[in-house]
Amino acid sequence: MSIAVAPRHLRTLFLSDIHLGTRGSQVDLLLDFLKWHDAETIFLVGDIVDGWRLKKSWYWPQSHNDVVQKLLRKGRKGARLVYLPGNHDEFLRDYLGTQLGGVELVDSIVHETADGKRLLVIHGDQFDVVVRHAKWLAFLGDGAYTLALGLNTVLNKIRRRLGFDYWSLSAWAKLKVKNAVNFIGTFENALVTEAKRVGADGVVCGHIHHAALHDDFGIRYINTGDWVESCTAIAEHHDGRLEILRWSAIAKDEAFVVDPDTKVDQVAA
Numbered sequence: 001m002s003i004a005v006a007p008r009h010l011r012t013l014f015l016s017d018i019h020l021g022t023r024g025s026q027v028d029l030l031l032d033f034l035k036w037h038d039a040e041t042i043f044l045v046g047d048i049v050d051g052w053r054l055k056k057s058w059y060w061p062q063s064h065n066d067v068v069q070k071l072l073r074k075g076r077k078g079a080r081l082v083y084l085p086g087n088h089d090e091f092l093r094d095y096l097g098t099q100l101g102g103v104e105l106v107d108s109i110v111h112e113t114a115d116g117k118r119l120l121v122i123h124g125d126q127f128d129v130v131v132r133h134a135k136w137l138a139f140l141g142d143g144a145y146t147l148a149l150g151l152n153t154v155l156n157k158i159r160r161r162l163g164f165d166y167w168s169l170s171a172w173a174k175l176k177v178k179n180a181v182n183f184i185g186t187f188e189n190a191l192v193t194e195a196k197r198v199g200a201d202g203v204v205c206g207h208i209h210h211a212a213l214h215d216d217f218g219i220r221y222i223n224t225g226d227w228v229e230s231c232t233a234i235a236e237h238h239d240g241r242l243e244i245l246r247w248s249a250i251a252k253d254e255a256f257v258v259d260p261d262t263k264v265d266q267v268a269a
């Protein structure tokens with residue numbers, strides 16, 4: 001006999017790269033995932049809404065609205081919502097430091113886990129210039145690295161003011177870098193370097209649509225993945241343990257034993 005279970009309750013949930021407003025966004029799976037997961041704090045780690053794509057052609061079905069509503073409802077029910085805009089939703093960067101509908105908007109933040117680890121949370125596009133010129137910067141040293149970081153911010157601002165299209169790191173990587181593993185490694189290294197620079201024990205980011213959780217660069221590197229292809233999120237359990245969650249029909253069956261007579265909404269209420 002199967003037993004109905006309530007949604008998983010997590011200490012923290014990290015989601016990124018949902019790309020609402022695009023046809024590729026896996027909103028149905030995400031809505032299902034959100035139904036089965038609650039958290040004290042939810043970090044939206046950028047590229048949640050694809051402002052660039054929406055500007056070109058408006059695509060906003062009801063299900064995309066439902067995702068926004070579901071997240072806001074979690075906020076009303078007590079979850080802390082923190083939104084760290086990325087390059088695709090950089091229009092929200094005009095509101096950094098403020099609250100929109102109870103959602104905190106910040107460029108980056110340090111999150112402390114239940115077991116006392118300090119994690120830098122940031123989307124990751126802030127390091128595009130660093131990733132592009134990684135070889136030169138390694139050669140030129142610390143000052144150049146800081147300069148490249150500053151340059152990235154300035155270039156982004158200018159590009160936005162002039163209404164240029166977004167510059168895509170992943171498209172560039174596909175074009176320029178023959179070995180995708182190299183590119184991912186360079187990105188991971190840049191983010192870990194920044195985390196070390198601010199004295200954190202690790203970093204949580206998104207941007208490259210590649211979920212990961214490892215200590216290959218000496219401290220913890222965590223990438224939330226995306227909801228376009230892989231449908232992944234990062235969970236922090238109540239003891240501080242971090243885990244990649246992959247959501248699919250199969251993953252759900254493995255995670256929960258559900259009484260078929262019990263409606264999900266009754267369970268979730």
Ligand SMILES: [Mn+2]
Nearest residue numbers: 047086087207
């Ligand atoms: Mn991005």
